[in-house]
Amino acid sequence: MPHIDQVHIASEFDPIDDIAISIGSALKTIISKYGGRLQLLNVPAAAPPDAPRIIATTQNFVLNIAPVRYDVHITVPTQISTDFYKVMDFITNLFTKLGGDLAQLKLSYQWVGLVINLEYPGAAAGIPGIQLSEPVFDRLLSVSRGTRKLAAFQTQFGFEEGSLNKIFTVSAYDSMKIKIDPAKMQQKMLRVDRETADIVESGISVSLDVNNKPAKNRAGLVHDFHLIAQASRQLYALLPDTLNLKGIISNE
Numbered sequence: 417m418p419h420i421d422q423v424h425i426a427s428e429f430d431p432i433d434d435i436a437i438s439i440g441s442a443l444k445t446i447i448s449k450y451g452g453r454l455q456l457l458n459v460p461a462a463a464p465p466d467a468p469r470i471i472a473t474t475q476n477f478v479l480n481i482a483p484v485r486y487d488v489h490i491t492v493p494t495q496i497s498t499d500f501y502k503v504m505d506f507i508t509n510l511f512t513k514l515g516g517d518l519a520q521l522k523l524s525y526q527w528v529g530l531v532i533n534l535e536y537p538g539a540a541a542g543i544p545g546i547q548l549s550e551p552v553f554d555r556l557l558s559v560s561r562g563t564r565k566l567a568a569f570q571t572q573f574g575f576e577e578g579s580l581n582k583i584f585t586v587s588a589y590d591s592m593k594i595k596i597d598p599a600k601m602q603q604k605m606l607r608v609d610r611e612t613a614d615i616v617e618s619g620i621s622v623s624l625d626v627n628n629k630p631a632k633n634r635a636g637l638v639h640d641f642h643l644i645a646q647a648s649r650q651l652y653a654l655l656p657d658t659l660n661l662k663g664i665i666s667n668e
Contacts, residue, residue: 418534420533456469465482531625548620588621
């Protein structure tokens with residue numbers, strides 16, 4: 417059974433000049449409803465348009481706003497992180513409220529997307545994720561590995577289905593416990609040796625990215641997000657079969 421620690425929602429809109437001045441006051445009022453704080457960044461005028469100019473931080477999410485897009489990074493409560501459907505209920509309820517509030521800013525919405533990172537832990541502790549990904553490599557890629565060990569692995573593919581893009585990224589992951597010699601804590605720079613770090617958890621990571629970039633007609637930010645959330649639920653239910661990884665990953 418996978419766990420989900422964080423979810424990412426992104427949306428793009430028509431460019432807005434001086435976005436901090438244009439929506440700063442209204443955004444401050446919105447974020448105060450969530451008990452958050454607002455930070456205006458000192459960004460050079462020549463910075464890319466997708467670079468954040470405003471960051472809003474709350475207990476449950478961080479909102480980065482740029483002149484052409486915003487990104488919402490939602491922290492999933494630990495007690496529901498292994499229940500995909502409770503996670504979906506949580507983020508859907510949160511973004512229904514937040515998206516409705518952001519719609520008041522009169523941004524010219526273009527598309528919205530939802531990215532969910534599912535981590536499937538390996539059964540045995542201490543085995544590197546890259547080793548656990550070898551059967552995934554052998555199943556998905558028609559490349560002869562022979563007896564060679566994998567040094568790196570990541571594969572991505574996606575489909576355009578109707579008004580939605582559905583993109584899958586499969587890779588290995590390791591969660592490590594880094595030990596630092598207290599005597600070296602005063603040094604300005606520390607070298608961390610991954611080879612001597614303890615692996616706390618490792619496994620297969622599957623990123624599920626659904627967005628409505630191909631849509632010709634958009635009904636509104638929150639409405640379209642609900643359609644994407646529903647599509648994500650359906651994809652999750654069939655994920656091992658869709659990825660041809662049945663027997664390697666399981667939602668049970």
